Amino acid sequence: MDETAKQLERETRKWLRKLEEELQKPGSREFISQCKNGSKPARESIENMQAYVMDCRHFLEEKRDFIRAFEAVIYAWGIWSGMRICLPFRRKHATE
Numbered sequence: 001m002d003e004t005a006k007q008l009e010r011e012t013r014k015w016l017r018k019l020e021e022e023l024q025k026p027g028s029r030e031f032i033s034q035c036k037n038g039s040k041p042a043r044e045s046i047e048n049m050q051a052y053v054m055d056c057r058h059f060l061e062e063k064r065d066f067i068r069a070f071e072a073v074i075y076a077w078g079i080w081s082g083m084r085i086c087l088p089f090r091r092k093h094a095t096e
Contacts, residue, residue, distance in 0.1 A: 005066055008066040008067065008070055009060070009066045009069075011070065012056065012060055012066055012069045012070045012073055013060070015070075015073045015074070015077065016053070016057070016060070016069075016073045019053065019073060019076055019077055019080065020053070022080070023053075023080075031083075031084070032046055035087070042083070042087060045079055045082075045083050046083070048079055049076050049079040049080050049083070050076075052072045052073070052075045052076035052079065053072070053073070053076045055068075055069075055072040056069045056070075056072035056073040056076065057069075059072060
């Protein structure tokens with residue numbers, strides 16, 4: 001494996017670990033639960049984020065395709081970050 005592939009694998013594992021740690025935090029678990037019991041777009045977003053995490057693991061461990069694994073974990077982070085910012089904002093302003 002060349003140095004670029006090694007670095008991409010390390011970065012992918014780092015970001016996957018960070019995301020998995022973030023998702024296990026009590027506040028995150030509560031947020032996920034609320035989304036799963038919330039609107040259809042919120043449920044689908046959580047499902048998509050979780051699917052990208054599973055895709056990342058698949059590409060990382062089974063396929064050894066580090067580019068697709070990295071893409072998947074970055075997409076998962078993007079969905080997670082967007083939801084954490086947008087949903088509370090929408091809820092706050094929906095009542096005004």
